[in-house]
Amino acid sequence: MPSWSIHRLITSSVVDEVRRLGYSCSEEFLRGVYEGVVDPDRSPDIESVTRVRVRRGKLYIREQKTYARHHGASKSIIDYYYNLSLYYARRGDLCKSGFMLGRALHYAQDYPLKRRKWLILDIHEKLEGEIEEIADDVINKGFCRDSEDVAKDVKKILKQSTKPEQVLCTSYRASKAMIMQYLNELREEVDKKKLAKAVRTVKTVKWLSGLVLWTATFALHSPTLLLFTIFASIFIAMYRPSIYYKAMRAGLMIVKPVGTKPAYTGQEKVPACHKP
Structure with missing residues (x-):
């Protein structure tokens, strides 16, 4: 997404729709969500890629570290922050729970934007500009709302596109599915x-x-x-x-993603939720 305002616009619109469907969200939880949904741009996660090369009969192994991708983001990082949000929710920290869910939402909202057209043309900036122009109309007028109230699987929704309307609506529907999945999962009893x-x-x-x-x-x-x-x-x-991931969502343990050094691992303070 081109700006924080678009992330917050999508998120607030989804929250409004979810509330109309009968779900409730506390102010403490939402305070964390609205801060978390822009936080990956401030506190990036780090991806590590291991490259193996053979040159002149010798084997070279090199680990390359980069900032985690946002467009076409790794779904493991989305899962990690979604699971971490439930970890904190089960422990009674709703602000941190909302913050981590917000980070998951950020990656899900950025995922649909396809940077290249025909594998050659870089249309990233052009597409972001078009999204900025139409976002208010597309989101506020409800063009992206599904007729069905039942949440769908986030991973099945996430697909990349070079069309601004499709990018916005995919971001909206993935956000709605994730928030509803989170709220439904919290209603379930855990042994x-x-x-x-x-x-x-x-x-x-x-x-x-x-x-x-x-x-x-x-x-x-x-x-x-x-x-x-x-x-x-x-x-x-x-x-x-x-079973490890179920235990994480139950608040028992934290399972870090493979190949990624997350900005939050359970030890850090969250400024938006820190009470002096």
């Missing part, structure tokens, strides 16, 4: 004890699997098995089953 037990079981199985692999490797003195054990250990360490 934290059962989830915590399941997480402990998975972690125990992972630890035992690694122990068995390394014990067998040292016992057999096999170079081939050693190589397999190294790769298997990396896989086991990085493996994140769905």
Whole structure:
């Protein structure tokens, strides 16, 4: 999106529609949302890309760090901040919850804007200018509202386009789906004890699997098995089953995204929510 005002326009319009559908949002939660929806431009997330090259028979591995993409953003970063918002909500911090949901909304709203046409022409600035011109009419007159009140899957909605109306409406519908999904999920009862037990079981199985692999490797003195054990250990360490993400949304643990250094990991203060 070209400006913070467009992000806030989309968000406030979605909140108004969601309220008309019978959902309630506290002022504390909304204060966090409206600050969070512009925050990725102030506090960017960092993506790391590992590049592997072979030159003159030698293997080179290089890690390249860049700011996280906004247009065509990684859906894992959207999921991360959505899950983090529920983590804080389950812990009773509605302002931080709204702030993290706002960051997820920012990436979802930026996602549809396609920077290039026919893979060659860079139309980024032109498209942003066209969006600025029509945003008030398209959003305020309700052109993007669906006839259905049932929220859809955010990931199925997110598609890129070079047409300003489609970019705005995709941003609007993805935002509506995300906010409704968040509010519906908060209504569900969560058995934290059962989830915590399941997480402990998975972690125990992972630890035992690694122990068995390394014990067998040292016992057999096999170079081939050693190589397999190294790769298997990396896989086991990085493996994140769905129960981890359920536990995060229940407020039990924070699962960081792979390949991204997020600006917020649960330890930082959020200025908009900090009470002196």
